[in-house]
Amino acid sequence: MKRISPVTNTVIAISAGVIVLLGYFISAPRLGLDGLRLILLEWSALLAGVAVLIGIGNLFSVHVQKLRERKPGYIYSVALLVFMVTTLFVGVLPGFEPLQGVLYNGIMVPAEISLLAVLAVTLIYSAIRMLRWRTDWKAFVFIATALLVLLGTGPWPVIGQLPVLDEIRTKLIAQVLASGGARGILIGVALGTLTTGLRILFGADRPYGGK
Numbered sequence: 001m002k003r004i005s006p007v008t009n010t011v012i013a014i015s016a017g018v019i020v021l022l023g024y025f026i027s028a029p030r031l032g033l034d035g036l037r038l039i040l041l042e043w044s045a046l047l048a049g050v051a052v053l054i055g056i057g058n059l060f061s062v063h064v065q066k067l068r069e070r071k072p073g074y075i076y077s078v079a080l081l082v083f084m085v086t087t088l089f090v091g092v093l094p095g096f097e098p099l100q101g102v103l104y105n106g107i108m109v110p111a112e113i114s115l116l117a118v119l120a121v122t123l124i125y126s127a128i129r130m131l132r133w134r135t136d137w138k139a140f141v142f143i144a145t146a147l148l149v150l151l152g153t154g155p156w157p158v159i160g161q162l163p164v165l166d167e168i169r170t171k172l173i174a175q176v177l178a179s180g181g182a183r184g185i186l187i188g189v190a191l192g193t194l195t196t197g198l199r200i201l202f203g204a205d206r207p208y209g210g211k
Contacts, residue, residue, distance in 0.1 A: 013200060016040050060084065149173060
């Protein structure tokens with residue numbers, strides 16, 4: 001049975017991948033390929049949702065155990081559990097729709113904005129410290145870009161908005177340099193995903209337990 005199981009997993013994975021892939025390029029209503037492809041995609045979405053629920057349950061159990069044992073930092077576990085249960089009840093039970101906006105706009109959005117602000121300051125501080133042991137042109141370009149973005153974001157309390165820096169930030173850094181870099185990264189991720197999918201499709205890689 002141990003010898004048959006990896007082969008069965010490989011056959012199922014390759015068959016499902018081929019059916020989904022062919023369903024995008026070949027329209028064959030008589031063969032039922034489109035319907036089978038949609039069923040497989042629905043199954044994958046369902047399994048992904050179950051995996052998320054399992055992860056949430058595991059996170060909940062880990063922090064409950066940490067709270068029981070009074071480990072250092074258990075107060076953060078208390079906060080996480082309270083907000084997790086609150087979010088669950090507000091999102092699932094009917095009648096709490098107005099609280100969803102309050103929970104999102106009053107807690108989540110300010111927390112995310114604060115974290116982004118801390119991240120920006122941390123990047124600048126780390127870049128300045130980096131100059132102690134690395135003084136090449138890449139470090140200076142990074143610091144100059146970060147300062148231009150921060151100064152051009154404004155408005156500042158005394159000097160207000162800086163039009164020149166704002167134009168450089170918007171038209172040059174954001175629309176040209178940052179967009180080009182982001183597109184290059186996305187293309188690389190897409191090619192890597194495609195290569196990994198093809199390797200799984202042909203049985204070269206078997207992350208589902210086969211050898």
